[in-house]
Structure formats: structure tokens, C-alpha cells
Amino acid sequence: MARLSSAPARDLITLRDWLRYAISRFTQAELVYGHGTTTALDEAAFLILEGLHLPIDQLEPFLDARLLEEERQRLSELVEARVTTRKPAPYLLNKAYVGGVPFFVDERVIVPRSFIGELLRSELFQGGEGALVDPMQVRSALDLCTGSGCLAILAAGHFPFAEIDAVDLSPAALEVATINLDMHGMSERISLHQGDLFKPLEKRRYDLIITNPPYVGDEVMSELPPEFAAEPAMALDGGGDGLDLVRRILLTAPDHLNPKGGIICEIGEDREILESDFPDLPFLWLDTAESEGEVFYLSAADLGVKSRTSAKQRIPAPRSRSATRGGASASKTKARRPTRR
Numbered sequence: 659m660a661r662l663s664s665a666p667a668r669d670l671i672t673l674r675d676w677l678r679y680a681i682s683r684f685t686q687a688e689l690v691y692g693h694g695t696t697t698a699l700d701e702a703a704f705l706i707l708e709g710l711h712l713p714i715d716q717l718e719p720f721l722d723a724r725l726l727e728e729e730r731q732r733l734s735e736l737v738e739a740r741v742t743t744r745k746p747a748p749y750l751l752n753k754a755y756v757g758g759v760p761f762f763v764d765e766r767v768i769v770p771r772s773f774i775g776e777l778l779r780s781e782l783f784q785g786g787e788g789a790l791v792d793p794m795q796v797r798s799a800l801d802l803c804t805g806s807g808c809l810a811i812l813a814a815g816h817f818p819f820a821e822i823d824a825v826d827l828s829p830a831a832l833e834v835a836t837i838n839l840d841m842h843g844m845s846e847r848i849s850l851h852q853g854d855l856f857k858p859l860e861k862r863r864y865d866l867i868i869t870n871p872p873y874v875g876d877e878v879m880s881e882l883p884p885e886f887a888a889e890p891a892m893a894l895d896g897g898g899d900g901l902d903l904v905r906r907i908l909l910t911a912p913d914h915l916n917p918k919g920g921i922i923c924e925i926g927e928d929r930e931i932l933e934s935d936f937p938d939l940p941f942l943w944l945d946t947a948e949s950e951g952e953v954f955y956l957s958a959a960d961l962g963v964k965s966r967t968s969a970k971q972r973i974p975a976p977r978s979r980s981a982t983r984g985g986a987s988a989s990k991t992k993a994r995r996p997t998r999r
Contacts, residue, residue: 666679666730668730670730671725672721672722672724672725673706673720673721673722673725674721674722676706676725676733676737677699677702677703677717677721679737680698680701680702680706680733680737681698681699683737683740683741684698684701684702684740684741685698689701689740689741689744689885690744690883690884690885692771692885692886693747693748693754693769693771694747694754694755694769701740701747702737703717705733705737705740705747706733706736707720708747708751708753709732709733709736710725710732710733714755743888744884744885745765745885745888746888746889749765749769752764754770754771754806754808756770756771756775756808756812757775757812759808759811760841761806761807761808761811761841762806762837762838762841763834764834765888765890766831766833766834766890767805767806767828767830767831767834767889767893768805768806768890768893770805770806770808770809772808772809772924773924773946773952774809774868774870774922774924774953775808775809775812776946776947777922777944777946777953778812778816779816780946782944783816790920790942790957791920793816793817793818795865795918796817796819796820796865796866797820797821797865798820798821798822798862798863798865798866799817799820799821799822799823799865799867799868800822800823800824800862800866800867800868800869800914801822801823801825801869802825802855802867802871802907803825803855803869803870803872803893804825804832804835805826805828805831805834805835805870806831806835806838807824807834807836807838807839807850808838809868809870810822810824810835810839810844810848810868811838811839811842811844811848813868814844814848817866820865820866822847822848822849823849823850823859823862824848824849824850825850825851825853825855825858825859826850826851826852827853827854827855827892828852828890828892828893829852831893832850832852835850855906855907856910856911856913856914859914862914863913863914863915863916864914864916864919865918865919865920866919866920866921866922867914867915867919867920867923868921869907869921869922870923871896871903871907871923871924872894872895872896872903873896873900873901873904873924873925873926873928874895874896874900875896875897875898875899875900875928876895876897876898876899879895882894899931900926900928901925901931904923904925904932905935907921907923908939908956911956911961912958912961912962912963915961915963917958917963917964918957918958919957919958919963920956920957920960921955921956921961922953922955923953923954924952925954927952929941929943929951929952929954939960939961940956941955941956942955942956
């Protein structure tokens with residue numbers, strides 16, 4: 659039998675031993691979290707459970723399980739890789755979860771973590787009184803800046819009658835999206851398009867546009883910790899203050915929405931800037947369990963779409979930043995908090 663190649667692999671026997679060890683190593687190394695976990699404990703639990711092919715939401719039943727030598731060796735390698743490479747755990751495992759749904763990931767895409775995934779599961783998108791969207795009425799949907807394809811796949815599950823397009827500028831990201839479409843049996847429901855925002859879609863219109871575009875500003879991009887710097891810069895960099903792409907999407911979205919459609923967009927923490935730039939738009943800010951004012955919804959009517967004729971010209975160009983800094987208008991009344999996970 660091959661000898662175990664490290665002291666931890668020899669000395670740590672149970673899953674509980676490995677959990678304690680991983681937490682200690684991660685804390686000592688001052689790792690940064692945010693790719694599906696927020697603490698050393700959560701990161702260690704995910705790395706161990708996924709690494710051993712165990713349910714990632716059931717730690718307690720396995721804590722005192724004695725691990726096989728090959729399992730201990732694998733965990734030793736994973737913990738060491740997390741500390742030395744500073745790559746997010748999902749990259750080391752090629753697996754990320756959104757609302758319990760698994761997706762393949764690697765360095766060609768950012769690790770999925772959009773708040774939109776939680777919102778799609780909330781009552782706001784389930785039809786009925788107070789809902790923004792009736793899923794039975796959505797016949798066409800677009801996932802703009804799709805990356806791994808996770809939001810397009812989730813949308814296909816929530817909107818059973820919808821034909822879905824998914825767009826990304828990165829050919830490499832679309833390779834990963836293709837893997838996920840095949841894994842979830844969605845290749846017939848979802849069409850992938852490579853190009854810059856709406857350009858590859860020509861004049862197509864949708865009942866719902868879903869988008870989580872890059873929204874990290876230049877200053878933050880220059881100071882990213884290694885875990886976030888490991889992700890493709892194209893998927894993070896929103897230019898300048900981070901909202902360059904969001905502005906382009908808002909100005910062009912009316913050309914691609916059906917009259918009763920709408921758009922849901924994640925923008926990060928710069929709500930005040932966007933409201934200053936577009937003071938006449940009645941942004942509806944949607945909260946989740948972990949976010950406040952980072953995702954907005956606008957109906958096609960809010961954007962001036964009243965017929966098949968595009969109403970793009972009805973949206974004024976963004977105001978000059980110097981003229982509006984600190985003068986953000988009040989947003990439309992906030993939607994009630996969606997049901998927690």
C-alpha cells in the first residue's frame with residue numbers, strides 16, 4: 659500500500675479532524691471568501707464534503723466518520739491547494755451551487771453567486787398577487803452576460819414555456835456554459851450566442867431580460883484579493899465606476915423587450931450612482947437574504963415600451979457625474995423581502 663505523503667494525511671483520521679485542521683489553516687493563511695461561502699468554517703465544510711462526494715448541506719452525520727487513506731490524501735491536497743494557490747474552492751472542485759443546483763465551473767468563468775438566483779425562486783417571480791412576473795406567461799427570456807449559463811438554466815426551470823437565449827462576449831465562458839447545458843439537459847431549451855451584449859440578437863424581443871453584468875470599478879479591480887483576481891477580469895470589470903455596461907444595457911434594453919416584459923439586473927452596491935444617472939426611471943430595488951438594493955427590476959412600460967416600436971429614444975442619456983453626485987432621486991417603493999432560502 660502506498661504511504662501517505664503528508665503528516666496531516668497520516669495523522670488526521672475523522673472528518674471532524676479534517677474540518678478543524680482546514681479551519682485552522684484557512685484562518686492562519688487569512689484567506690478571503692465570497693464564492694459561495696463567507697467564513698472559514700463554511701469554506702472548509704464545502705471543500706471537505708464536496709471533495710468526498712457527500713451532500714454539501716449535511717455535515718453533522720459524517721463528523722465522526724473515519725476516512726480511507728485515499729480520502730485523507732485527497733483532502734490534504736485540496737486544503738494545501740486552497741492555501742497555496744488562493745483559488746476559490748469551486749475552482750479546485752470544478753463545482754459550484756446556486757440554490758442547491760450544481761454547476762461545472764473553472765477559471766474560464768466567474769464562480770456563480772448572483773442574487774438573481776434567489777430572487778427567481780422567490781414569490782416575486784412565481785405569479786399570483788404582488789408578483790412581478792407570472793412564470794406561465796413568459797414565452798421568451800434572455801440571459802445577458804451568461805458566463806457559466808447558470809441563470810439561463812435556472813430560468814428554464816422557472817419558466818417552463820420560455821425559449822431562452824444566453825449571450826456572452828467570451829467564447830471560453832460559452833464553452834463552460836455548453837458543459838452545463840449538457841449536464842442539465844437544457845441544450846434544446848437554451849441557445850447560446852457569442853457577442854457584445856445585444857449585438858448577436860439582432861431585433862429579437864423578450865418577455866424577460868435577466869442580466870448580471872460586470873460591475874466592478876477600476877479602483878476595486880486594482881485591489882482584488884487573490885481569490886477574486888483568479889477569476890476572468892472580463893467577467894468582473896465594469897470600467898470606471900463599474901456601471902459602464904449597466905448604462906449601455908439600460909439604453910438598449912427597450913429595443914429588446916416585449917410591451918409587457920421586464921428586466922432584472924444586478925449592479926452591486928452603487929444604487930445611488932445609477933439613480934443619479936437615470937433620475938426618471940422608477941427603479942424597483944429587490945432585496946435578498948444577503949443583499950439590499952443591489953438588484954433592480956424595471957418593466958417595459960417603465961422604460962417607455964408601449965408598442966412594437968422601440969422606445970429607446972425616450973430614455974434620456976445618463977446625466978453628467980459632476981452635475982449629479984449626491985443628488986440621487988428617491989427610488990420606487992422597495993419590494994418586500996423575498997422568502998429566504
